[in-house]
Amino acid sequence: MAKVGNAIATLLIGAAVGVAVGYVLATDKETRQEDMDKIKKSLNNLKGKFAKKGLDVEEEIYHS
Numbered sequence: 774m775a776k777v778g779n780a781i782a783t784l785l786i787g788a789a790v791g792v793a794v795g796y797v798l799a800t801d802k803e804t805r806q807e808d809m810d811k812i813k814k815s816l817n818n819l820k821g822k823f824a825k826k827g828l829d830v831e832e833e834i835y836h837s
Contacts, residue, residue, distance in 0.1 A: 797805070 800808075
């Protein structure tokens, strides 16, 4: 059973590498930079939401 898990993990890693290489080869530098900026902005927004949610939970725990 462990061999099947390793095979699936290897397949997924190979697919991810293939997608990344294909993306780099298919797009120009400006487009990649714009996409990376969008991803960074989205991750920062998500991080902020999780931080706010964590503070809300912390306040609820300590003020109960």
